[in-house]
């Protein structure tokens with residue numbers, strides 16, 4: 001039997017309340033999950049009520065999840081690099097609210113996309129603007145860690161290289177409250193060839209060199225519709241895209257990423273159970 005700690009799951013529905021997410025994850029054999037803590041298409045939401053928070057804690061215990069296995073995902077509306085002051089202010093307020101919710105739910109990490117100035121600022125100015133926005137978010141919330149996700153590079157989005165994430169980490173005031181998440185589809189679309197074990201090793205070596213492996217706290221496991229370097233953010237079920245099975249086998253065989261939530265955001269939820277079982281099989285861990 002394997003003694004590895006491998007957490008694999010999916011970004012599950014929180015429809016009807018965040019307290020429903022643990023059951024939705026358990027139903028597909030997940031040992032990790034992501035969720036939205038509020039409607040991701042709106043800027044504002046009513047606060048979490050006490051009953052929902054305690055029901056979430058109960059469900060976490062009932063289905064055997066700890067905070068180490070869960071990483072909420074922030075709204076896609078958030079853009080801390082936005083050249084529009086209005087959008088940026090809404091992003092800061094919204095992300096701070098999402099980080100507060102994360103902490104209220106007894107969780108630590110909140111995953112978000114760094115953002116883009118849509119080419120209106122230089123790359124370095126944009127990275128500094130994002131870092132400054134993160135400082136303001138962290139200054140408004142006690143506790144919690146903002147987790148930067150790498151991106152496919154679509155629309156001049158920041159985070160297409162690990163060095164972008166490293167520079168943001170360098171610019172923020174509280175680097176201890178900032179970490180990173182690697183999305184496999186985004187990495188591949190941004191030009192990281194992770195179709196083979198050596199390709200995955202090269203990416204992990206870059207993460208280790210640029211930010212340190214301790215800063216890598218989660219992975220998004222998605223195959224890619226777009227080709228290597230296409231900058232297209234289009235997810236596919238595991239093994240059916242351009243990355244393919246060998247790439248995911250290499251990731252799951254790599255014990256350096258043990259203990260981090262690895263979360264599917266693939267487009268066919270009815271197949272998540274099957275995809276999770278496949279990935280657990282690669283890692284050699286039982287269902």
Ligand SMILES: [Zn+2]
Nearest residue numbers: 149183220265
């Ligand atoms: Zn992702």
Ligand SMILES: [Zn+2]
Nearest residue numbers: 185186233234
């Ligand atoms: Zn994506």
